[in-house]
Amino acid sequence: MHFPDATSSPTRRGKSGHKPFADMAFLGGTVHVLDEGRRVAQALAVIGDTIAAVGSKSEVEGWIGPETKIISTEGRAVLPGINDAHLHAVWFGAQWPRLMFESSDVGWHSRLLCSEQDRIAAIRKAWQELARLGITSYTEPGIGPGEDDGETGCFGTAVLETYASLAGSREQTARVTLLRLFGYLDGPSSIDDYRRGLETPAPSADSRWLSIPGVKIFADGIPPMRTAWTNEPYRDGGHGALLTGDGNEQERLCDFRTMVSMAHERGLQVAVHATGDRTIEEFISVVEKLGGAERLGHYVIHGDLITREQIERLKSARMGIALQPLIADQTADWLAKAVSEATVKQAWPMDKLVGNALNAILSSDAPVASPDWRRVIASAALQLERRDVVVDEGILTELLRMYTAIPAIQDGAADWKGTLEVGKVADICVLEHDPLAIGASALPNIEVDMTMVGGRIVHERAIN
Numbered sequence: 001m002h003f004p005d006a007t008s009s010p011t012r013r014g015k016s017g018h019k020p021f022a023d024m025a026f027l028g029g030t031v032h033v034l035d036e037g038r039r040v041a042q043a044l045a046v047i048g049d050t051i052a053a054v055g056s057k058s059e060v061e062g063w064i065g066p067e068t069k070i071i072s073t074e075g076r077a078v079l080p081g082i083n084d085a086h087l088h089a090v091w092f093g094a095q096w097p098r099l100m101f102e103s104s105d106v107g108w109h110s111r112l113l114c115s116e117q118d119r120i121a122a123i124r125k126a127w128q129e130l131a132r133l134g135i136t137s138y139t140e141p142g143i144g145p146g147e148d149d150g151e152t153g154c155f156g157t158a159v160l161e162t163y164a165s166l167a168g169s170r171e172q173t174a175r176v177t178l179l180r181l182f183g184y185l186d187g188p189s190s191i192d193d194y195r196r197g198l199e200t201p202a203p204s205a206d207s208r209w210l211s212i213p214g215v216k217i218f219a220d221g222i223p224p225m226r227t228a229w230t231n232e233p234y235r236d237g238g239h240g241a242l243l244t245g246d247g248n249e250q251e252r253l254c255d256f257r258t259m260v261s262m263a264h265e266r267g268l269q270v271a272v273h274a275t276g277d278r279t280i281e282e283f284i285s286v287v288e289k290l291g292g293a294e295r296l297g298h299y300v301i302h303g304d305l306i307t308r309e310q311i312e313r314l315k316s317a318r319m320g321i322a323l324q325p326l327i328a329d330q331t332a333d334w335l336a337k338a339v340s341e342a343t344v345k346q347a348w349p350m351d352k353l354v355g356n357a358l359n360a361i362l363s364s365d366a367p368v369a370s371p372d373w374r375r376v377i378a379s380a381a382l383q384l385e386r387r388d389v390v391v392d393e394g395i396l397t398e399l400l401r402m403y404t405a406i407p408a409i410q411d412g413a414a415d416w417k418g419t420l421e422v423g424k425v426a427d428i429c430v431l432e433h434d435p436l437a438i439g440a441s442a443l444p445n446i447e448v449d450m451t452m453v454g455g456r457i458v459h460e461r462a463i464n
């Protein structure tokens, strides 16, 4: 199969007074718009970098002119491009093809990138692999001065500058949202460094290709390592602690609250690595006191031990949560050794987070776990089934929205990406089969046939 390049032919206009013809039309498959109405269409037309029409075959046929490239999607599914809202792309590209949970422990703390050339190569590798997966947007969660002397070279300020230099170039095949980091990755931060960081302007770039909406704060560790800040003690005692500052518990809490407030007051998005229920509690409380997240879209990253009550408050405060079901799977045994059985049962409450009108998103945390979103969705579905949720077409549609429409809300970009609606960018993922027809468990076995970003084909599967 060969998909023609959408940008190779200029848009031809019909006779004067007529609407322009499409550059490309997808006909014959199932088009999952993934909008709020969960609309399903049969055809879609693209002009330039934008979706011009979505509807029935006959509606879209009206856009076809002599130069329109027609792509038969018979038996296939057309989805919005996938948005992985928690993916360390530079680190992923530098480590490729290794994944932390699926390879040896060796080499995860050694120097990977030393030069601008190395950084560009890592980013290119990541973009290439993500295009093959149908991923057209991602969030690079945590790049900044705190990691300038970091061991891998994958997270420092230089990386931010490399991204800025590549932003909007033809080789960029995924849109990047980047959160700045003013402390160590998975480590402590100080209020002085944080303040200084906030005062340093971020590089400017076309925000549709490189958007820097806010900051990431590492507030605690992870429950399996007994470093998440929890109410219930770990099996061997201890409650974990906040990573903000180096004072006593009260001082660290005070620094944490100040950090969240400072970014909020500057109109920045705040994403907090928060896994323990006490950390999550404090993050929600401070946002509540600030009057809610509003349009800034503050969100919890991971949220392993979030409680039912906290989920409802998260929703009221208009906060979101970025979940990683594969990590939940791959650390389950480890978690069971650290916390009580009751806590294990309540961890990662997928059943309360899916379809709850909450800005909950699915993500990978690659290269910690696999960036393959098909596996992530299959894993989320399995976790739901274990909690007695029937994963029907409605739930599977929600899981797909958690990888497309909802992360676009988190990116503050829902008005121009995330769904296949007219006027939005033509970021598209074509799958070999319709996920709703085959079910979540079979999703990892179906191929990504094509990936399009802004009307440009960036991946197509070779079929011999």
Ligand SMILES: [Zn+2]
Pocket: 086, 088, 141, 365
């Ligand atoms: Zn991460």
